[in-house]
Amino acid sequence: MSDYQQARREFYRLRCEATAAALVDKGFEAITAADREDAAQRIMDMIDPDETVGIPGTVTVRELGLMQSLQERGNPVVQHWVTDAEPAEIRELRLKQLTSDVLLTGTNAVTLDGRLVNIDGTGNRVAAMVFGPDRVIVVTGANKIVDDLQEGVDRVKRIAAPINAIRLDTRSPCARTGYCVDCEAGETICGVTVVMDRKPGGTDVTVVLVPEELGY
Numbered sequence: 001m002s003d004y005q006q007a008r009r010e011f012y013r014l015r016c017e018a019t020a021a022a023l024v025d026k027g028f029e030a031i032t033a034a035d036r037e038d039a040a041q042r043i044m045d046m047i048d049p050d051e052t053v054g055i056p057g058t059v060t061v062r063e064l065g066l067m068q069s070l071q072e073r074g075n076p077v078v079q080h081w082v083t084d085a086e087p088a089e090i091r092e093l094r095l096k097q098l099t100s101d102v103l104l105t106g107t108n109a110v111t112l113d114g115r116l117v118n119i120d121g122t123g124n125r126v127a128a129m130v131f132g133p134d135r136v137i138v139v140t141g142a143n144k145i146v147d148d149l150q151e152g153v154d155r156v157k158r159i160a161a162p163i164n165a166i167r168l169d170t171r172s173p174c175a176r177t178g179y180c181v182d183c184e185a186g187e188t189i190c191g192v193t194v195v196m197d198r199k200p201g202g203t204d205v206t207v208v209l210v211p212e213e214l215g216y
């Protein structure tokens with residue numbers, strides 16, 4: 001690894017460590033992985049081979065190869081990014097994620113003072129992060145660590161939502177402009193904003209921070 005790559009990794013590691021400490025203060029469990037391979041292995045170790053794993057819309061989890069690793073190990077995986085499915089089937093899969101043993105997801109942003117910030121179009125992902133599965137594992141690259149809540153919301157509107165709108169080929173204006181114009185119902189994929197200030201009462205949440213760039 002070159003000097004400039006090492007400096008970036010150290011910068012990200014420091015931010016992950018600070019964020020992990022803040023998350024623990026808020027009742028979450030939090031760990032900083034050494035790198036993406038370490039993160040993937042640690043997450044696999046957190047999930048028993050017979051547990052059902054719900055995976056909502058998350059690029060980070062897929063980038064880590066966890067979907068494939070879980071399926072190869074025999075874990076029942078419930079995900080709704082399936083082609084040629086009818087809307088009713090997709091709704092059913094989203095509902096099943098709410099009753100999985102474990103929900104494995106990314107986050108749109110995490111603040112340095114230990115809050116998770118997420119914005120959804122449908123709301124199934126944020127609903128399952130708060131209540132439903134007994135355990136939630138959140139994995140995030142250090143590129144999603146932000147200073148405060150406002151920067152978290154701004155990050156979604158500036159980066160995550162426009163890229164997701166392009167990926168999903170939605171009617172949202174940002175899919176054509178590349179920037180947010182604060183669009184209306186019927187076009188937006190940003191209708192539901194959820195801030196997890198602290199660990200929810202009935203759900204154990206573990207956040208795995210990775211000192212690399214993952215997802216968007």
Ligand code: SF4
Pocket residue numbers: 156157158161162165172173174175179180181182183184187188189190
């Ligand atoms: S244009 Fe609409 S969908 Fe796109 S980021 Fe802004 S509010 Fe979200």
